[in-house]
Amino acid sequence: MENEFGTLLRKLREQKGMSINQLAEAAGISNSQISRMENGVRGVPKAPTIRKLADAMGASYGELMTAAGYLEGTNGSFAQEAAPTPDWATYKDKRDFKKMLEEDGELMFDGIPLDDEDRRRIKDVLTGLFWEAKQMNKRKKKRSDSPDGK
Structure with a gap:
């Protein structure tokens, strides 16, 4: 699930034309944390972090929660x-x-x-x-x- 989440996160961020730094600032999350998520180095984030990422990118919270393994x-x-x-x-x-x-x-x-x-x-x-x-x-x-x- 971690890799699936990170892959989706990177894909959505790139589709929105955002850099890691831009997403970090918009979501209120460190850029290193986002980089670790995308590269599968960090585990799946908690739901409030996923909500921040979804809101910052204008992405589907449900889609991110599913990729993270919370909703199945x-x-x-x-x-x-x-x-x-x-x-x-x-x-x-x-x-x-x-x-x-x-x-x-x-x-x-x-x-x-x-x-x-x-x-x-x-x-x-x-x-x-x-x-x-x-x-x-x-x-x-x-x-x-x-x-x-x-």
Whole structure:
């Protein structure tokens, strides 16, 4: 992941026509730290540092977080579209899920508000995880309801 992140960081910086020094100044990060990230000498930075880099370059925070290994789907790649509602989901399940997603106003990561694209991606991942957890709970209930308790 470190090398993937560094490669993407360099590519985005060069596409924006920025030098390492320009990016360092815009992001409030030392130029040596950026150089070490790009060359794979330094480990993957923490989320607030990635947010600073994304903002300074006008790049996708989600794309950088994915390259850093923070955001992954179950198959090792980031979920591109929301998981479909399973056939077994009841009206109550769907209502509960919708309420859970919409009840909380602003989604944040590490104290930083997420942009629309990042919010959509996070909701997509949460959708898949929610339905998976619901299905596991339904299986557990069926087992405990059976006469032998298995």
